Structures are given as C-alpha cells and as structure tokens.
Amino acid sequence: MFVILGGNGYVGSAFQRSLSEAGQSFAVVSREQVDYSKPDVLLTYLRDMSATFLINAAGYAGRPNVDACELYKTECLAGNAVLPGIIREVCEHLKLPWGHVSSGCIYTGSRPDGSGFTEKDAPNFSFRQNNCSFYSGCKALGEEVLDGAEQCFVWRLRIPFDEHDSPRNYISKMMRYDRLLSATNSLSQLTEFANASIACWTERVDFGTYNLTNPGCVTTHEVVDMIVRHKLSDKQFSFFESDEEFMQQAAKTPRSNCVLDVSKAMAAGLPLSPVHEAVEKALNDWKPR
Amino acid sequence: MFVILGGNGYVGSAFQRSLSEAGQSFAVVSREQVDYSKPDVLLTYLRDMSATFLINAAGYAGRPNVDACELYKTECLAGNAVLPGIIREVCEHLKLPWGHVSSGCIYTGSRPDGSGFTEKDAPNFSFRQNNCSFYSGCKALGEEVLDGAEQCFVWRLRIPFDEHDSPRNYISKMMRYDRLLSATNSLSQLTEFANASIACWTERVDFGTYNLTNPGCVTTHEVVDMIVRHKLSDKQFSFFESDEEFMQQAAKTPRSNCVLDVSKAMAAGLPLSPVHEAVEKALNDWKPR
Numbered sequence: 201m202f203v204i205l206g207g208n209g210y211v212g213s214a215f216q217r218s219l220s221e222a223g224q225s226f227a228v229v230s231r232e233q234v235d236y237s238k239p240d241v242l243l244t245y246l247r248d249m250s251a252t253f254l255i256n257a258a259g260y261a262g263r264p265n266v267d268a269c270e271l272y273k274t275e276c277l278a279g280n281a282v283l284p285g286i287i288r289e290v291c292e293h294l295k296l297p298w299g300h301v302s303s304g305c306i307y308t309g310s311r312p313d314g315s316g317f318t319e320k321d322a323p324n325f326s327f328r329q330n331n332c333s334f335y336s337g338c339k340a341l342g343e344e345v346l347d348g349a350e351q352c353f354v355w356r357l358r359i360p361f362d363e364h365d366s367p368r369n370y371i372s373k374m375m376r377y378d379r380l381l382s383a384t385n386s387l388s389q390l391t392e393f394a395n396a397s398i399a400c401w402t403e404r405v406d407f408g409t410y411n412l413t414n415p416g417c418v419t420t421h422e423v424v425d426m427i428v429r430h431k432l433s434d435k436q437f438s439f440f441e442s443d444e445e446f447m448q449q450a451a452k453t454p455r456s457n458c459v460l461d462v463s464k465a466m467a468a469g470l471p472l473s474p475v476h477e478a479v480e481k482a483l484n485d486w487k488p489r
Numbered sequence: 490m491f492v493i494l495g496g497n498g499y500v501g502s503a504f505q506r507s508l509s510e511a512g513q514s515f516a517v518v519s520r521e522q523v524d525y526s527k528p529d530v531l532l533t534y535l536r537d538m539s540a541t542f543l544i545n546a547a548g549y550a551g552r553p554n555v556d557a558c559e560l561y562k563t564e565c566l567a568g569n570a571v572l573p574g575i576i577r578e579v580c581e582h583l584k585l586p587w588g589h590v591s592s593g594c595i596y597t598g599s600r601p602d603g604s605g606f607t608e609k610d611a612p613n614f615s616f617r618q619n620n621c622s623f624y625s626g627c628k629a630l631g632e633e634v635l636d637g638a639e640q641c642f643v644w645r646l647r648i649p650f651d652e653h654d655s656p657r658n659y660i661s662k663m664m665r666y667d668r669l670l671s672a673t674n675s676l677s678q679l680t681e682f683a684n685a686s687i688a689c690w691t692e693r694v695d696f697g698t699y700n701l702t703n704p705g706c707v708t709t710h711e712v713v714d715m716i717v718r719h720k721l722s723d724k725q726f727s728f729f730e731s732d733e734e735f736m737q738q739a740a741k742t743p744r745s746n747c748v749l750d751v752s753k754a755m756a757a758g759l760p761l762s763p764v765h766e767a768v769e770k771a772l773n774d775w776k777p778r
Binding site for chain 1: 567617
C-alpha cells in the first residue's frame with residue numbers, strides 16, 4: 201500500500217494518476233484528516249494502513265506564486281524543511297522506505313561550462329548562499345534535514361508542466377503572464393516525473409537523490425515559439441528587458457532559473473523523454489480548461 | 490496574567506523566579522500539557538487563561554551542547570524558527586503583546602573597531618553567511634520570521650550564568666570542561682536577563698529587538714582567573730591552542746563568540762550591571778549543587 205501525503209495537491213494528484221494507471225493500491229491523506237505533522241499521528245496512521253511505501257508530495261509553495269512564501273515564512277519552513285524531518289524520523293522508526301518531492305530550485309544558472317548541475321553539486325541558491333527566495337532556502341534546508349536518511353529517495357522536480365491547462369502548469373503560466381522573463385531552464389513533465397519517482401521504488405533503484413527533469417533545457421523564447429506555432433495563443437508575447445527589470449516590476453524575490461543534469465536518472469533507467477519532445481507533446485495534446 | 494511557554498527550562502525558570510519576586514501572577518505551560526506548537530491549541534489556551542503577556546522561553550538548544558543540534562535538525566528548526574512564527578500569528582490575531590527569547594549567537598566576533606554589534610547590525614553567524622552551527626542558523630531564521638511582528642519584543646540572551654551551579658551555567662561549564670577555548674564574549678546574568686525582559690513590558694519600553702547582555706565583555710582567561718581567585722576550583726585550567734584545534738578535537742560545529750552592544754537597552758533604562766561585576770557577584774554567592 202502506497203501512502204501519498206499531500207496527495208490532493210498539484211504534484212500529489214499526478215502521483216495518484218500514475219499509481220492508478222499502474223494498478224497499484226494507494227491511500228491519499230490530507231492534513232485535515234490526519235495531522236501528519238505530528239510524529240505519533242503519522243506513525244499510527246502508517247501502521248494502521250500497513251503502508252509499504254510513503255510518498256511525500258506535501259509542501260508549501262505559495263499562492264499564486266513563490267512570492268507568497270516571503271509573507272508566509274512559518275508555513276514555508278514548517279512545510280518544506282521541518283515536515284521532511286518528521287517523516288524521516290517516523291519512516292526510519294518503522295523501517296519504511298519513502299520518497300520526498302524536492303525541487304531543482306535550489307540551484308541557479310548552470311555549471312561554468314554550461315552543463316547542468318548533478319546531484320553531487322551543492323545547492324547554489326539557498327540560505328547558505330544568501331541569494332535565494334525564502335522558498336528555495338527552505339527546500340534546500342529540507343534536503344539538509346534528509347542528509348543521510350535511510351531508505352529514502354529525494355526526487356527533484358523542476359517547473360512542472362503537462363497537457364492540462366492549470367494555474368500551476370508552466371505552459372499555462374507562459375500563456376497568461378503579461379510579460380515573461382527570458383531564461384534557460386530544465387523542466388519536469390509532471391506525469392513523467394511521477395512515473396519516474398514511482399519507478400525508483402518499483403524497479404528497486406538505489407536510494408538517494410535524483411534530478412528528475414526531462415533531459416536538456418529550454419529557453420523561455422523557445423517555449424513561446426512552440427506555443428505560437430501550435431496556435432494556442434495569438435497574444436503578442438513580450439519580455440522583460442533584464443532580470444533587474446523583472447525584479448523591479450514583477451517579483452518580490454529572486455527566481456531560480458537553472459539547468460540540471462539527469463545522467464544519474466538516465467543511468468538508473470528512469471523513463472524521462474527529451475525536454476523539447478515533452479513540451480511538443482504537451483502542446484499537441486493541449487486540453488484547455 | 491503572564492504566560493510562559495517553555496517555563497520549566499533553564500531560561501523559563503528564571504522568568505518564573507523573576508515574576509514571583511515581582512509579585513506577578515503567571516502560568517507555566519509545558520508542551521506535554523498544551524501543545525502550543527498548534528496555533529488553534531495555543532489560541533484557545535491563551536484565551537482561556539486571559540493572558541495579558543506571553544513569554545516564549547521555549548526552544549531547542551541541544552543536549553549536552555549545541556553539537557546535538559547538528560543531529561536533531563528537525564527539532565532545532567521546529568523549536569527555534571517555526572514556533573516563533575506560530576506564536577506571532579496567534580498573538581497578532583489576539584492582539585496580545587509578547588516577548589521571544591532569542592540569542593546573541595547569531596553574531597561572531599565584534600565590529601571592525603572592536604565594539605559590539607548593535608541591534609541594527611545584520612546577523613553575521615547564520616545560514617546566510619554559511620559559517621554557523623545549525624542552532625545559530627535556526628535562531629537567526631527565527632528572527633527573520635519575526636521581522637515586522639506587532640507588539641513583540643525580541644530579547645537576545647547570550648551565554649547565561651548565575652550563582653547556581655548547573656550544567657547550563659557558563660561558570661559551571663568553565664569549571665567542568667577539560668580544556669577551554671580562548672575567546673572574548675558578552676554574557677547574560679540570567680536573573681538580570683529575565684528582569685530586564687519583564688521590565689520591557691512592565692515599563693512599557695518600545696517594542697523591538699534588544700541585546701540583553703551585561704555591558705562589556707570578558708575573555709575566557711579573565712573568567713578562569715576569577716574562578717581561581719574565588720578558590721572555587723583548584724583545577725589546572727588548560728586551553729586549546731587555537732580555534733582550529735578546538736574544532737578538530739572537541740566540537741562538531743563552530744561556536745559563536747561575540748561582543749554585543751547594549752546601549753539600546755541602557756537607554757531604555759533596563760537594569761543590567763557591568764559584566765565583570767556580575768560575574769564577580771555570581772562567584773561571591775556561588776552555590777554548589
């Protein structure tokens with residue numbers, strides 16, 4: 201029995217769909233029903249459910265965007281840094297294997313030679329670098345808290361998208377924002393992310409941290425060109441002149457834009473398609489709300 | 490009615506004694522009885538008690554010392570960074586004035602001219618400087634979470650001591666450690682700290698952050714000389730050759746050693762005696778266990 205914490209969120213729902221598709225049995229827990237931020241409550245629940253694997257898709261990402269985390273620091277710290285530690289404690293006590301949805305947003309840019317950051321590179325967009333959003337700082341602390349965790353996967357998601365129009369979908373955001381920031385990023389097709397995460401466990405991949413983005417990277421301009429080519433928007437897209445203008449006019453806190461290396465996931469045989477193909481496919485299959 | 494969270498700890502007990510001494514009524518809450526980490530529980534409790542002022546003396550400092558925080562990161566983050574945010578939320582909702590016991594350990598060293606750090610100086614021993622213990626990082630995050638809090642005092646304690654021999658007392662530690670680290674520090678006589686904190690509220694001092702250490706600073710050698718002069722130990726005290734030797738042989742994480750400026754507290758009329766006098770007095774009145 202898989203148990204998904206935060207199973208009704210944007211990422212948790214993708215796990216639900218993937219597990220259903222694979223014919224796996226699973227339970228979805230909402231914090232309102234079971235206060236899994238309390239170790240004893242979580243422990244009892246997992247025992248009662250005879251859980252065999254836990255997926256932590258719970259976290260605080262801020263609404264409508266990451267700027268909200270600058271205002272809700274307590275929630276952000278509790279949901280992204282403390283909760284993973286509580287789950288670790290309980291899972292280690294129960295000897296229950298589990299996976300944590302982390303984020304690639306703990307990096308900025310790329311390696312000096314333009315290649316992506318590997319799992320061995322220390323986060324460079326974190327409190328410790330003093331250059332980050334409160335959200336990225338908390339996600340990086342969450343990974344620190346999991347350092348050395350037993351039977352634990354840390355799955356790094358990065359800018360999720362799929363074919364379903366949604367306020368959390370990167371493609372939808374591109375279509376809706378008035379002006380865009382020109383940047384180069386690795387992205388995660390959401391269904392592929394969930395499938396790859398689940399495969400970590402079902403295929404008995406080694407525990408540890410995995411960058412789970414689609415191989416390669418895209419620029420904002422490339423994505424916009426693809427949206428236009430697919431005739432999904434007839435808007436005149438406009439771009440901020442610079443990061444500085446973006447920060448002054450549209451954002452309260454710096455954004456991570458980064459490239460991740462996925463050779464570890466590839467070598468483990470996790471199914472992730474090249475990013476341009478994945479975006480192309482989402483646009484081909486686009487389902488407006 | 491004062492309410493003290495963490496009232497049975499080392500610092501909380503000093504608040505109890507000061508409030509008793511002053512003939513104030515107060516309630517001491519332990520987390521086992523009232524889970525004040527839950528906003529709704531705390532809110533109901535404070536309403537039921539008709540609290541007029543809250544003192545947050547709860548936190549996670551690590552046992553036997555701050556090295557333990559490197560192992561118990563979750564507890565450290567929850568107790569020192571998230572809990573203050575929860576209390577802020579509840580107190581602001583109730584329009585209840587309150588005070589938070591913070592720490593001077595978010596600084597290291599002194600200003601370039603040798604003077605102490607004021608409340609206007611940004612912490613320089615924190616995650617954002619990437620030079621600190623996990624404990625200091627969490628205490629600094631706790632202050633970030635309280636930035637802009639309404640009707641809130643942030644009281645910075647630093648290396649507490651008094652005349653009662655105790656594992657938490659700086660003088661007791663000096664007497665018991667095999668070897669000492671040579672350093673210059675501001676210290677807080679514990680009773681004076683609690684009295685000054687309470688005076689912030691009873692004397693209607695402006696809300697905000699206050700360094701509450703005894704004016705001045707002392708070196709480890711000075712304190713050891715005073716202990717010897719008072720014939721409280723006939724031990725041969727020995728010192729580490731350097732910070733590096735200390736880190737290699739005795740510590741898992743860097744320690745803060747720092748000098749704080751207390752002119753803001755002095756100007757507010759808070760009662761704090763010069764540090765050499767305060768140490769001298771504790772040694773005069775020394776009460777072995």
